[in-house]
Amino acid sequence: MSSPTLEKHSAALDAAENTASQMITATFRIRRFNPEVSEEASWQDFQLEIDPKERVLDALHKIKWDQDGTLTFRRSCAHGICGSDAMRINGKNRLACKTLIKDINPQKPITVEAIKGLTVLKDLVVDMEPFFQAYRDVMPFLITNGNEPTRERRQTAEDRERFDDTTKCILCAACTSSCPVFWNDGQYFGPAAIVNAHRFIFDSRDEGGEQRLEILNDKDGVWRCRTTFNCTDACPRGIEVTKAIQEVKRALITRRF
Amino acid sequence: MKIHKYDTVIVGAGGAGMRAAIESTKRSRTAVLTKLYPTRSHTGAAQGGMAAALANVEEDNWEWHTFDTIKGGDYLVDQDAAEILAKEAIDSVLDLEKMGLPFNRTPDGTIDQRRFGGHSRNHGEAPVRRSCYASDRTGHMILQTLYQNCVKEGVEFFNEFYVLDLLLQDVDGVKKSAGVVAYELATGEIHVFQAKAIIFASGGTGKFFKVTSNAHTLTGDGQAAAYRRGLPLEDMEFFQFHPTGIWRMGILLTEGARGEGGILRNKDGERFMEKYAPVMKDLASRDVVSRSIYTEIREGRGCGPEGDHVYLDLTHLPPEQLDAKLPDITEFARTYLGIEPYTDPIPIQPTAHYAMGGIPTNVEGEVLRDNDTVVPGLYAAGEVACVSVHGANRLGTNSLLDINVFGRRAGIAAAEYSADHDFVELPENPAQQVIDQVERLRDSNGTERVTEIRKELQECMDANVMVFRTEQTIKTAVEKIGELRERYLNVSVQDKGKRFNTDLLEAIELGNLLDLAEVMAVSALARKESRGGHYREDYPNRDDVNFMRHTMAYREVGADGSESIRLDYKPVVQTRYQPMERKY
Numbered sequence A: 001m002s003s004p005t006l007e008k009h010s011a012a013l014d015a016a017e018n019t020a021s022q023m024i025t026a027t028f029r030i031r032r033f034n035p036e037v038s039e040e041a042s043w044q045d046f047q048l049e050i051d052p053k054e055r056v057l058d059a060l061h062k063i064k065w066d067q068d069g070t071l072t073f074r075r076s077c078a079h080g081i082c083g084s085d086a087m088r089i090n091g092k093n094r095l096a097c098k099t100l101i102k103d104i105n106p107q108k109p110i111t112v113e114a115i116k117g118l119t120v121l122k123d124l125v126v127d128m129e130p131f132f133q134a135y136r137d138v139m140p141f142l143i144t145n146g147n148e149p150t151r152e153r154r155q156t157a158e159d160r161e162r163f164d165d166t167t168k169c170i171l172c173a174a175c176t177s178s179c180p181v182f183w184n185d186g187q188y189f190g191p192a193a194i195v196n197a198h199r200f201i202f203d204s205r206d207e208g209g210e211q212r213l214e215i216l217n218d219k220d221g222v223w224r225c226r227t228t229f230n231c232t233d234a235c236p237r238g239i240e241v242t243k244a245i246q247e248v249k250r251a252l253i254t255r256r257f
Numbered sequence B: 001m002k003i004h005k006y007d008t009v010i011v012g013a014g015g016a017g018m019r020a021a022i023e024s025t026k027r028s029r030t031a032v033l034t035k036l037y038p039t040r041s042h043t044g045a046a047q048g049g050m051a052a053a054l055a056n057v058e059e060d061n062w063e064w065h066t067f068d069t070i071k072g073g074d075y076l077v078d079q080d081a082a083e084i085l086a087k088e089a090i091d092s093v094l095d096l097e098k099m100g101l102p103f104n105r106t107p108d109g110t111i112d113q114r115r116f117g118g119h120s121r122n123h124g125e126a127p128v129r130r131s132c133y134a135s136d137r138t139g140h141m142i143l144q145t146l147y148q149n150c151v152k153e154g155v156e157f158f159n160e161f162y163v164l165d166l167l168l169q170d171v172d173g174v175k176k177s178a179g180v181v182a183y184e185l186a187t188g189e190i191h192v193f194q195a196k197a198i199i200f201a202s203g204g205t206g207k208f209f210k211v212t213s214n215a216h217t218l219t220g221d222g223q224a225a226a227y228r229r230g231l232p233l234e235d236m237e238f239f240q241f242h243p244t245g246i247w248r249m250g251i252l253l254t255e256g257a258r259g260e261g262g263i264l265r266n267k268d269g270e271r272f273m274e275k276y277a278p279v280m281k282d283l284a285s286r287d288v289v290s291r292s293i294y295t296e297i298r299e300g301r302g303c304g305p306e307g308d309h310v311y312l313d314l315t316h317l318p319p320e321q322l323d324a325k326l327p328d329i330t331e332f333a334r335t336y337l338g339i340e341p342y343t344d345p346i347p348i349q350p351t352a353h354y355a356m357g358g359i360p361t362n363v364e365g366e367v368l369r370d371n372d373t374v375v376p377g378l379y380a381a382g383e384v385a386c387v388s389v390h391g392a393n394r395l396g397t398n399s400l401l402d403i404n405v406f407g408r409r410a411g412i413a414a415a416e417y418s419a420d421h422d423f424v425e426l427p428e429n430p431a432q433q434v435i436d437q438v439e440r441l442r443d444s445n446g447t448e449r450v451t452e453i454r455k456e457l458q459e460c461m462d463a464n465v466m467v468f469r470t471e472q473t474i475k476t477a478v479e480k481i482g483e484l485r486e487r488y489l490n491v492s493v494q495d496k497g498k499r500f501n502t503d504l505l506e507a508i509e510l511g512n513l514l515d516l517a518e519v520m521a522v523s524a525l526a527r528k529e530s531r532g533g534h535y536r537e538d539y540p541n542r543d544d545v546n547f548m549r550h551t552m553a554y555r556e557v558g559a560d561g562s563e564s565i566r567l568d569y570k571p572v573v574q575t576r577y578q579p580m581e582r583k584y
């Protein structure tokens, strides 16, 4: 029993299975900062041999492990699921573990720096506390009244689909730290907090929508959004962040959700 | 050094740690220490689902689930614990739903369920739909939901605190837990947490393998801390190799892909699992499928220029089904391999996935210091622990279940314990061992590098103690690990600073991996049989007469300071299921 797809391989599959080494030399230009050493941040270049099919995270590891152990960044899962390693790569917010070197033009120096709008603590590590505080402020948990059912609450597949997109968020802060409004005013909740409020406001099981909308109606809430779409472009989970913010705004006007 | 006092301290904020925290915070003053921000924990990487015999889509019951768990674990499962797991599964899933978890739904609005490896109706008759899931990001949704509820309950977290030592004290001849010592990443400061009850929920240890689905941070810190303080580690030779990791990278592609109808094929396009498991086929248990894949590869039917992988074929499934049920893993194939799973099969190979063994506990989550004595005040839950509900091989979807059932149990038990007990006095200079360890590493001018030793360790483990093992390969590993441990004494780090010194922590983590790798290899060498995830080519059969028992490995320190591993054994709890030959 054989399947037709296995007989004629696509060029993409052939390329994926190609084991011949295709190492290139790339330059990584990394924004360094360590107040234990100097109050000034500066750029440092590293050259390394790397397979362009590897991730930027692999390159950072190679630098840390083989060249300079002081290079500091957060990471854990290495495949885009834990949200540890959002950084500015060639001027755009991305996850280092989800960005392949071949996709960011390794012919030129690749710049890597910490995400913007949050205080840099060392190299690529920023203070995440204000980000998580904004998240906690929108009451990101299911709020219900009345008695709990003995079995599960019912929810139709359509109702479940209504907020599917915003359940994907991994709290990586790529969106919030790409937002010009947030750069200028750290009081703004920022897109990630609104995404997580959206996830509950549009959950048919939730009864805390009014409370959350009031919080987001605040002067630092959704009305600050100027729909620049940076957040949507930045989101490594493909969440339509701007659309979610628009839906929350509309819910505030119509009080229907 | 700072000293803190809490009734209950939880080490780890993955699924097990946060499930425990939700219970324990309601009942006692609780601190959760975690080396990662809670939402970065590797529970978030789990994809496929969580088992519970809800019977929402077809007939099912917890007794069938118990049987499958025991059979899946090749009868090394403690049957009383498996029964609790399967029974409490149902409430455990319902609790998560009530906490807000957005499960996929059936047409009538109940929680949807799908097939998963080794889960069957009526004791192996046919696959059953038992896995409750949220698309292919069930673990993500569990982690998020638990974190959300921790926010709601006001759980107190100490983020980026690395626990490096466990403090035990003899009180009237009884060994009790007194606290833990942690290193604060941001500042390099050492903290001592004195607590009446402590729960270890620090996750797995897969990073001693090279090809693994585990995160960089899964370095067995909890197991190593307990082991160094003289507590045993149970069944460490049993490690699960998941059949479908992305070739060479190890990134997991959930078994749910086969649950949805995906098929494994060799280079001739043959559905080879029909040969090895005529009933369950691609959904046989993981150890069986992983061995089958390597048999195909060894016999020359592997794919690619080097014949070193096989294919996971999803091309016959409708794209809408892939989009709805498997969006993340198809995205992984696109991102990391550049292929289109609608039309291309995905190159895969087995990947080191899950530690069945760990810190031994009873069903209340209390840690054992030998075959029967508990350490009062000390608990463990989740992948760090060994209850044992997984025996020699864990069934898919049973770990997300384990962390919820036993995380909850440990959280309640620990908080109740701290409510009626006093603090145990801290030893003198409680942080000394950690201070010494940190300073030695920071000050060392040794010539050995962490990266080199880690690489050699990982390559050695992949080559010698993976899916197939023999006396020869395991001995090679034991010897190599011994050599690496020697070299580790001469390791140095480049970063000498205090602030966010991840260079230093990687060195400490490597020390943990080396200790645990040695325990694994030594335990595997002594087990002269094949059972579940432990397959000895020189002893290809299960040997119930001699090895129907759990391994208990202890660290022994001789009078001259030399270290060795002492192995002991613990009986398996059997209730109603007699061991049978395992066929799928």
Ligand SMILES: Cc1cc2nc3c(=O)[nH]c(=O)nc-3n(C[C@H](O)[C@H](O)[C@H](O)COP(=O)(O)OP(=O)(O)OC[C@H]3O[C@@H](n4cnc5c(N)ncnc54)[C@H](O)[C@@H]3O)c2cc1C
Pocket (backbone or CB within 6 Å): B011, B012, B013, B014, B015, B016, B017, B033, B034, B035, B036, B037, B038, B041, B042, B043, B044, B045, B046, B047, B048, B049, B050, B051, B138, B139, B161, B162, B163, B164, B201, B202, B203, B204, B213, B214, B215, B221, B222, B252, B254, B353, B354, B381, B382, B383, B384, B396, B397, B398, B399, B400, B401, B403
């Ligand atoms: C890719 C993948 C997919 C999986 N899919 C499934 C599935 O579909 N179904 C299923 O049932 N199981 C699945 N599993 C298994 C399951 O996800 C894990 O076994 C389970 O989530 C482990 O949870 P945990 O809470 O024990 O540990 P983790 O979630 O790993 O959490 C460990 C916690 O401990 C903390 N920690 C670690 N060391 C220290 C230290 N020294 N000091 C302080 N804190 C520390 C970390 O910060 C973290 O918070 C999967 C596993 C993987 C890797």
Ligand code: SF4
Pocket (backbone or CB within 6 Å): A168, A169, A170, A171, A172, A173, A174, A175, A176, A191, A192, A195, A234, A235, A236, A237, A238, A239, A241
């Ligand atoms: S919405 Fe996207 S970019 Fe923003 S925090 Fe969530 S996952 Fe990251």
Ligand code: FES
Pocket (backbone or CB within 6 Å): A074, A075, A076, A077, A078, A079, A080, A081, A082, A083, A084, A085, A095, A096, A097, A098
């Ligand atoms: S390391 Fe987890 S998202 Fe990149």
